[in-house]
Amino acid sequence: MNLRDAATAVRENAHAPYSNFKVGAAIRAASGTIYVGCNVENVAYPEGTCAEAGAIAAMVAAGETRLEAAYVIADCPAPIPPCGGCRQKLAEFGGADAHVTLATTDGTERETTIGDLLPGAFGADHMERS
Ligand code: THU
Secondary structure, eight states: OOHHHHHHHHHTTOBOTTTOOOEEEEEEETTSOEEEEEOBOOSSGGGOBOHHHHHHHHHHHTTOOOEEEEEEEESSSSOOOOOHHHHHHHHHHEEEEEEEEEEETTSOEEEEEHHHHSTTOOOGGGGOOO
8 A cells, every 4th residue: 555545544534523624644664664643633622633643653653763754634725734743743753855745635745855844853963062
């Protein structure tokens, strides 16, 4: 299965009764394995989690920490821009050149990279004093 098919399929499992906005995410790790996630909302609204976070959690739980590419899809007018927190989460595991495809369910895609999504990213090197 490719990233688009995987993200499209897992989006159907999103638990989004409060926003009615289902999101699917698929990431390919260094091994070539694809991990998927969907948004999971909660009646205590701030407790919900994003699709990207779910896919990343699945990757890490499987013992992988290197993200090579990501695909995010939702039913929106323009390809879904990942939220700020998810941009930082993607940057934790993927390099600035890692490929990200943002998509609508209508078939419109925007190709970008983690570096473009999070310019000037906060990284581990910013916590070091020389
Ligand atoms: N959402 C995601 O899953 N990923 C994003 O990057 C943007 C927002 C979810 C969170 C919430 O369940 C719903 O979309 C509406 O914000």
